Amino acid sequence: MRVKDLVVLVGVIGIILMMVVPVPIWLLDVLLIINISVALVIILVGMNTTHALQFSIFPSLLLITTLFRLALNVSTTRNILAHANAGSVVTTFGSFVAQGNIVVGFVVFIILVLVQFIVITKGSERVAEVAARFTLDAMPGKQMAIDADLNAGLINEQQAKERRENIAKEADFYGAMDGASKFVKGDAIAGIIILIINILGGLIIGVTMKGMDIAEAGERYSIMTIGDGLVSQIPALLISTAAGLIVTRASSDGNLAHDLTAQIFSYPKLLYIVAGTITLLGIFTPIHLITTLPIAALLAFAAYKMQQSVVRQQAQEDMLEEEQQIEEVRSPESVISLLQVDPIEFEFGYGLIPLADTQQGGDLLDRIILIRRQCALELGIVVPVIRIRDNIQLKPNEYVIKIKGNTVARGELLLNHYLAMSPGIDDDSIAGIDTLEPAFGLPALWIDEVMKERAELSGYTVVDPPSVVATHLTEVIKKYAHELLGRQETKALIENVKESYPALVDELIPGVLSTGDIQKVLVKLLREKISVRDLVTILETLADYATYTKDHEILTEYVRQALSRQITQQFAASGDSLKVITVGPTLEKRIAESVQQSDQGSYLALDPSSTQLIYQRVTDQVSKLIQAGQPPIVLTSPTIRMYLRQLLERTMQDIPVLSYSELEPNVEIQSMGVVNL
CATH class of the missing domain: 1.10.8.540 (FHIPEP family, domain 3)
Structure with missing residues (x-):
């Protein structure tokens, strides 16, 4: 057996013997000082623990210290009643608190006992009971969380085992605290009973056996009773407070002092308000400024120092974050983040920053949300998040749109102007800067505010720069939706x-x-x-x-x-006849004969001269339809539609190619031209 084990055993046996064997007064003084020291150590340890399991021996220690106090109470009571002397420690405590007034001493002692019994002990008992109940109720959930982390590979088997053991220990701890708190409550009740015994027994023994008069016996035994009660109740109060601290504190990274300073004093501006309130209290109430002003000044100074500390801490955190970012850039793993390519990017020069800056009235972000909603309704897909950033390498008024890192469109804006598009008949009185509308490539003018009203009266379509960007971005998304x-x-x-x-x-x-x-x-x-x-x-x-x-x-x-109904409504939404370019029988026959079959599927195999001739004939018909103000649509039979589309999309990607089976029977089809070979 080790020495420290032997010391603990001897100490417990000694506590039990103290209840039976009389203890010399000098030894009793030493034991009382030890009792106070142990109580101080326990409360300080409780204040510096960050988790309840760090002081898992506390329930057992609570029982031993309670037994030790009861043994000391028995010994002091024996000396008080037998020798009218309980030692210098008890007498000193009683005399110091009473200050020559027994009534004051009793009032102080009774208040201390009530605080110990009703407030601290009762509260600690209730908190321990609730904590034990909730800990037991939460055990299954915690066990399942550990199993889930283990299955997900977040922890290994050893870590899972340690967590399970901690959960079991935590449940045992709070269960033991629930029971140990009953000892503290019983100790407080025993202190009250011993107080009554010391007073009544002391009066009886002092008068009948010691030959004292009632006044002398009352004063002498009262002082010793008050001292005995204080010597036992003060350590009991400290240990009860430690019990309350341990069961009420949640797990944290710091001790009680760290948490207090970090949480309570983390709002310096509130201390200024408190300082001002205390100052007003001294001005408008009978409380003099001599009393309130120093406290208010101290609070204001503390708030100022805390503000300085917050600024320094923020600067340090920013510096550490910057150093961490530099280290991440230097590390080999940082290259991996550069491989990420955004699906859609919108970059603009510094002159267009007001478009995206909400503080300057920019609504580009709101427009992009509407664009994504519009594309979801029209295309049926969820457009990825559009990355918006400024690019100093661009011209001040220039912007580019990128799809998967590649530039697919660009344009320039004049923020203090409006884009005016002619209705077909130009008005020479409308002066502006010639340009092209970026979405459709139509000729347009950048006009100022003065020309805006005149252009609208002349039939021009006038739009602001954000609308130009939104339209361009929408058309780009529609064009490249298949890549997204x-x-x-x-x-x-x-x-x-x-x-x-x-x-x-x-x-x-x-x-x-x-x-x-x-x-x-x-x-x-x-x-x-x-x-x-x-x-x-x-x-x-x-x-x-x-x-x-x-x-x-x-x-x-x-x-x-x-999807014939949907396609019909898309190209003949107004209900009018559908004006199309039809494919003649000679061209259909030529394409059908050129279809080849392979293991990967069918494909169109035309010689270059025939391909060039088809391009020329289709282009001629498309030009006629455009000149007539009609959108070009090519209509063919279902058997060759996909092959004709494959042929035309290389040079005429935006021209729809439809088949008769894709149109509803009630649609009137009007042929504006025929493509033949």
Whole structure:
């Protein structure tokens, strides 16, 4: 057995013997001082713990110290009643508190006992009881959280074992505290009973056995009783307070002093308010400024020092953050972050910063939110977040739009001007700076505020710079929407449909088609500016025909035919006749004969001269339709539509190519030209 184990055993046995064996007065004084010292050590340790398990021995220590105090109470009571002398420590405490007035001493002692019994002990008991209950209730959830972290690979088996042990220890600790608090309550009750015994027993023994008169006996025994009560109740009060501190403090990274200064004094401006209130209290009340002004000055000085400390701490944190960023840049792993490419970027010169600065009235961010909503309604896809940043390498009034890191469009704005587009008949009185409308490439003018009203009266379309940017960005997104739809985005769209149509999705994916197959079909639709918002119809069509063919081109044609109503409304929304360029029989026959089959699918194999001739004939017809003020649309038979589209998209990407099966029967078709070979 080690020496410290032997000391603890001997100490506990000695405490028990003190209740039976008389203790010399000099030894009793030493033990009383030790009792006070132990209580101070316990409360200081309780204040400096950051977690309850750091002082897990406290419930047992609480029981031993309570037993030690009771043994001291028995010994002092024995000396008070037997010898009318309890030692210098007890007498000193009693005389110092009483100050020659027994009534004052008793009042102080009774207040101390009431505080100990009603406030500290009762509160600690209740907190320990509630903490034990909630700890036990939370154990299953904590265990499941540990298992989840272990399964996710966030912790290893050893860490999981340590956490489980800590949870069990925590439950045992609060359960033990719940029981140990009852000892503190019983100790306070015993102190009150011993007080009564000392007073009554002392009076009886002093008068009947010691030959004292009642006044002398009352004064002498009262002083010793008060001293005995204080010597035992003060350490009890300290230990009870320590118990309350331990069970009421949540886990933190610092001790009690650190948490107090960090949390209570983290609002310097509030101390100024308190200082001002204390000053006004001294001015407008009978309390003199001599009393309030020093305290107010001290509070104001403390607030000033705390503000300086906050500024210094913020500067240090900024410096550390900057150094950390520099280290991250220097580290080899920092290169990985440079590989990330934003789907859409909008960069602008420093002269266009007011567009995005809300403090200067810029509403570009709000417009982008509306653009994403508009694209979701018109295209049926979720447009990724648009990255907005200024670029000093651009001209002051220039902006560029990037798709996956590559510039696809650019333009220039004059913030203090308006963009005016002619209705077809120019007004020479409208003066401005010649330019091109960036979204559609139409000729336009930048005009000032003075010319705005005159241009509107002349029939010009006048828009402000933010609207120009919003229109340009919208058209770019529509044009390159097929590049923004990847497999991950397609999966998100399918998951959204699955919430309402689980049977459809389960039948199609992954047994019939994969997510990548569906993505290819959607991309082909978006490339021709066909909305995929009606995803249910698209998936239903794919489920019907994918069992016969896996060719994405053919599946896309089936989907287009299923979306005939949508396509018809898109190109003939006004209900008028649809003016188109039709493909003649000779061209249809030539294309049909040039279709070749391979393992990867079918493709169009035309000689260069025939291809050039087809381009020339289609271009001639398109030019005639544009001159007539009509949007060009090419109409052909369903069998060759996709091959003609493949041929024309290399030079005429924006010209729609439709088939008769994609239009509703009630639409009147008016041929404005025929393309033949």
